[in-house]
Amino acid sequence: MQLQYTESQQKFRAEISNWLAANVPKQRLESFDTEKGFQQHREWEAKLNEGRWGMVTWPSALGGRDATLLEWLIFEEEYWRAGAPLRVNQNGIFLLGPTLMEYGTDAQKADILPKMANGTEVWCQGWSEPGAGSDMAAIRTKAELSSDGKHYIINGQKTWSTRAVWADQCFGMFRTDPKSERHNGLSFILVPMKLAGITVRPIPQLDGLPGFAEIFFDNVKVPVERRLGKEGEGWKVAMATAGFERGLMLRSPARFQETARRLVNLYKANQQSADRDPSVKDAVIRCYLDAEAYALTTYQTACRLDKGGKIGAESSTNKIFWSELDQKMHETAMSILSARAELEPHAPEAKGVGTWLDGFLFAQSGPIYAGTNEIQRNIIAERMLGMPK
């Protein structure tokens, strides 16, 4: 065991740190759940791509840097320390991208990956349906093969599709075998959002912005070449997409460590007031400890994986841990901010609230998306602990 960064890792860190210092916008971008903000974030993706920093874990042949998981963690640390913009194409780059590399044809990779990388095509995910949330196998949206075998005709409805309002492409799961049930007979299809028959209905979230949307498919014609993986094997492909490494790409420890650091600073700046309730200080320290524990555990897993080891069922504990930590951190911030906690940042009396309210609202969704924490607990009990189904 040796817990020091190599020279090459330190060089990598310095390189990304310097690039970010030179390129991160001085003025915070608007929310990517607004039309203007979405465009600003799209431009940021293009800039990242120019520096070859858009998807460091991708193979260099595809514009990445062949980064190891450890290098990915280092990249994220510098990214979050620099306060760089959120990744509007995260579903594409971190989820679909690697799935495409594993299951895609050469033609698909050549067509899709470069445009994903430079932000020309931003992706949303079409999995959930009104009748299929936690029970994803209850998917009903149909994709029927046309009589000439050249197209799928899609009919149905997807919901909770994050960033679908302005997205260019959608990767979705559809029932291609009409006689199938549950997770059999599903296919993974890549659908351009501008096709005839697609209607997007924005769903305003707690912050009033259309962070996600319903997508209605009315006889939408998609070429069969846009199917990823074999017909009827959509579930298998989707499970690969939802795998640990991809989850790690989505929520690395750095994000939470930086929130914990800001929380400590928020506490210090308001210490006299905060100390009226001794449980607040305890909560602040605990949040720091948990963010560190998440980092330590992730590093240990990354090292094991980089050495050829495998992840087991314990990866299901991952999502519960960070989502509940995120809630705790923001709840604690709300306690410290006291009467100012409810104020929008531009309100005259808001002074110094920063983005805590926004983060608090978003943290409420953490235990829900990427598989609810209740489902995760079932998975932990059954697959990790071996309890009976």
Place this chain on the structure above:
Amino acid sequence: MDFTFTEDQLLFQEEIIKFLVNEITPEKIRELWETDSGRSNELWAQLAELGLTGMTVPEEFGGLGMNEVDFVLLAQECGYVALPEPLVETVLVAVPLINSLPVDSVKFAWLPRIASGEAKVAVGLTQNLLVADAHIADLFLLQYDEEIHAVTKSHVKLTHNASVDPSRKLFSVQWTPSTATCVAKGTEAKKLIEQSINRGALGAAAQALGLARRMIDISVKYTSERQQFGKAIGTFQAVKHRMANVAVPLEYSKAVVARAAYSIANHHPDAAAHVSHAKIVACEAAVLAAKNSIQVHGAMGYTWEVDLHIYMKKAWALNNTWGDAAFHKNRVTDFVLSDDNKIGAGRTFM
């Protein structure tokens, strides 16, 4: 940057688990409760033969010359079987303390015999209310104010204090300090005392991980067998979630304990904070394991007959030994709130 254990360390862990699980059965533990000392010379001799008693004794004194990182996984397994013998304290606290004393006489006189299993040692620090396993010790390392003293068993008078954990043997020690018995004082002693507390806390934290895992295993087995309403009670979501709620914090304590071991072994300036983090979270996980395990056992969990209480009681005891939560939370708080703290992304391994 390699935050993994080596093949050798993992193999040794596997080898030792097998031995411990075979030998330190719940039946064996209950047998020992009925004896006067609660300890077994045969068992200690077996541990010595496996190289365990001398793991951290330098090779020149007949030991394996290993460190905290080498031993931390084994300490977890000692927790898994609720080993009554003072192996963890000997390997992690007593031997490194003897080895670091400014006087050589103690280590030359005692380390070889500790490695061979012939002699036993107990450490008494003010941090702990009582001295564990004083009744079988030949050598005592005792704190007096800010000094460390070494005395042999003929120079101490022991008073037994019964613990709820029948395996724990705790004693108050009456003795007379003198310049002759003093083996460290001043800043040197202060440093050694803090290091010993860190090591003891690490040992308790590691055992807590093993205890938590054992209680989960027992509970999973029980809830898979116990039937009500026509099915195994482990199929009910509420029961599943009770156990999942232990598995999560336990999973996120492991790397914290491993890093604390590394920090001690490598004299990291923030070892105290790392150890305190480990002690807090590992012991919380074990205490939660106890609470949720007894709950899923129903009334059976509240009996002397069911083995669960062997592990619960040690978990409860270790929670307040080698520093309670308040002690460790204060150490962590000092670290986090200091003006030149090293917190935030990228700072974890500074």
